[in-house]
Amino acid sequence: MKKSIVILALVAISAVAMQSAYGQSDVATQSLNLAVNAVYKIATSGNPSALTITTGTAGTDALTSVSDATSTYSITQNYGNTVKITANLDAALSSGYTLQIGLASSKGTSAGAVDISNATSGSAVDVVTSIAQGADANKAITYTFSALASAGMLSSTTKTVTLTLTN
């Protein structure tokens, strides 16, 4: 009789325990704030070699121009598809000297060889336009330096070119 009571009591406890396991549920939630800010990144591989004009053609005022295509640029931007790169010098070149820059692009439209001789910070010129979101790595930068003989010689001079990735 006692054994029967104990067994019945154990069965009852098990039933309660099982009901408790099946009858309970719980959830937890979290609110997350996600954001990706506008990212504009541009970098160059380094400086180009010295651009030195050394020769010309007899009877022609335009001396033989020189080019450099040894440096590259890389960009990353997530702003939109209307981003562009502008270029400018720290100071304009003297009359008779011309510096052109050409940036290759696979994410935008290159403007080709653009004269930046007179482009300063207040008058930067577009060199690549309509850049799509994403990254574009190791694209060629080509500089072409030309001069007129009538402008005379030019002592070695340093110029800073600023490439700006902007919307």
Place this chain on the structure above:
Amino acid sequence: MKLNDETQGDTKMKKTTMILLMSAVSVMFVESVRAQATATQTLTLAVNAVFKIATSGNPSPLTITTGTAGSDNLTAVTDNSTTYSITQNYGNTVKITANLNSTLPAGYTLKLALASSKGTSAGSVDISNATSGSAVNVVTGIQKGADAGQSISYTFSALASAGTLSSSSKTVTLTLTN
């Protein structure tokens, strides 16, 4: 009355929230407009001194074939068939000199004249005795820039007393120098 106060309070709260939201949007917009990145490169530019001179070719043979009876000076011959071109960026005091590879024998005279629009032509200059060590100026005061297709005139003369001269090749050197 109390309900009205609460309503006014709610309205003020909503206005404040709206203003704050608008400010936040404005800040975000300004930040977005100003967003950009830059990279710089340093370029070294130079233009060295350039001196270039070239001729269009060689003149025709200068052969004296006649004279005037009673005059030792035979009839000179002239050639204007060639031109020269120059380009220089050195300065405004550049000149062209001329010389022969070797002097002419006595009694023979070779004169040279170079036209110029960038400098001062010395006119017809005797180069009969001008060699590499004694080149003579034919154009002076040449300005920077280019001067193309300027005429070269040779005049060859001889004295009858000097005798005949077998066909002889001479080299004239024009030097563009400072």
